Amino acid sequence: MGDSGNKVLRRDASLPFFSAPFKILKNLYDNRQLLKHFIGRDLKVRYHNSILGYGWSVLEPLALTVTFYILFAILSDSEDPYRPLTILVGILAWSLFAKTFSNGTTCIQRSSSLIKRVYFPREIFIFSKSGFNMVQFLLSLLVIIPLLIHYDLMPSKQILLLPVALVMILILATGLAFFTSILQTKARDIEHMVTIGLRISFYLSPVFYPLEMITGGRIPSQYTDAYLIINPMATYITMIRSAFTGAPLDIPTTNLIITFTSTIAIFWMGAIYFMRKERKAVKFI
Numbered sequence: 675m676g677d678s679g680n681k682v683l684r685r686d687a688s689l690p691f692f693s694a695p696f697k698i699l700k701n702l703y704d705n706r707q708l709l710k711h712f713i714g715r716d717l718k719v720r721y722h723n724s725i726l727g728y729g730w731s732v733l734e735p736l737a738l739t740v741t742f743y744i745l746f747a748i749l750s751d752s753e754d755p756y757r758p759l760t761i762l763v764g765i766l767a768w769s770l771f772a773k774t775f776s777n778g779t780t781c782i783q784r785s786s787s788l789i790k791r792v793y794f795p796r797e798i799f800i801f802s803k804s805g806f807n808m809v810q811f812l813l814s815l816l817v818i819i820p821l822l823i824h825y826d827l828m829p830s831k832q833i834l835l836l837p838v839a840l841v842m843i844l845i846l847a848t849g850l851a852f853f854t855s856i857l858q859t860k861a862r863d864i865e866h867m868v869t870i871g872l873r874i875s876f877y878l879s880p881v882f883y884p885l886e887m888i889t890g891g892r893i894p895s896q897y898t899d900a901y902l903i904i905n906p907m908a909t910y911i912t913m914i915r916s917a918f919t920g921a922p923l924d925i926p927t928t929n930l931i932i933t934f935t936s937t938i939a940i941f942w943m944g945a946i947y948f949m950r951k952e953r954k955a956v957k958f959i
Contacts (some may be wrong), residue, residue, distance in 0.1 A: 694946040701795040712802035732817045735765045742882035759821045764881040767911045770811045771847050772872045777803035778851025779868050786959035796952050804844050836917035839910045846937045852944030859955040885912045902929045909933045
């Protein structure tokens, strides 16, 4: 894992604007075995000495689904025939985003002992959190299967929305973590700010309620368009719901294009910021 064992591309303040994301992805490919090692390590640590082990990947979102299902049934008059499924899908999608973002924010700071001993591309830590949380997401999908059977839902062409939405969620969370992981090395308050921001965003996103509650006429259309643009997770959660229920994706094409573009832009700018700042940032950990 030393300098001679890894192909590490040069990074400095003069890094070209367009090349940073590609260099990060090349570093990721060159160090893919190290990435697998970190993901496996995180899985072992997460479930070490746990009686239920990987079962917690299913039980945690299931418990939240039951809670919000009861609350939503009491407080809302929405007639969603797949309510348990749509709530569960929303929770799983949000957890993938929130955990990837929050884990990525602190991963550089919390890996200080390893960083000080060995040099390798530090973005590997952030991508390992993305991979770790994706594995947990895939394990959690097991609880969806009984619901799909119960509602007699068969895969349709809408299932193609699933991989697209998952990739975009990881791109968004990783791009944001590029910024916050560097800032966290200088100010430990960033972690708490991210936690608060995610908590607020959870309730402002259609996690346990359908997007139609916002776009269905209760709010003027100009505000709903702005909502979809500034809250990409609203689009991605709805895409994943459509993938499983087969419902048409009722989001304007223009909004989809803007959401995808802004997500890629966040990743791009985050990659540039990370590669230009990480060498100086590690001095603070």
